[in-house]
Amino acid sequence: MRFMILVKASAASEAGVMPEEGLIAEMAAYHEQLAQAGVLLDANGLHPTSRGWRVRYAGGRPSLVDGPFAETKELVAGYTLIDVPSREAALEWARRFPAPQPGGAGEIEVRQLFELEDFGPGEAVERFRALGAA
DSSP: OEEEEEEOOOOOHHOOOOHHHHHHHHHHHHHHHHHHHOOOEEEEEEOOOGGGGGEEEEEEEEEEEEEEEEEEEEEEEEEEEEEEESHHHHHHHTTOOSSSSTTTTEEEEEEEEGGGGGGGHHHHHHHHHHHHOO
């Protein structure tokens, strides 16, 4: 079962403030433990939304909206992708995740990824399977 641990953005992360060395060390230790356990698939921080964009669809037509985006509570600053045997294992790893803003308010969110087996059989699913996309 694959899970994504989403690190919520803060005013500091949206301003491009890099984490302090202590937090980087905590994150490195945590991710080393994930790797040693064989469950780490990927992990990265994200640049602020001022360097990104969104694609909005109205009437089936796309339009581009440049960042930054206003509400930091709804933004993601980074993620960790893990593959564990159960929801309970994902919960245990999430409990060990270092506080994103030491001494301050912070939040992570954990979401399970869909697997191709979650969808019914079909040609489109087989096309994704052939790509090795999931």
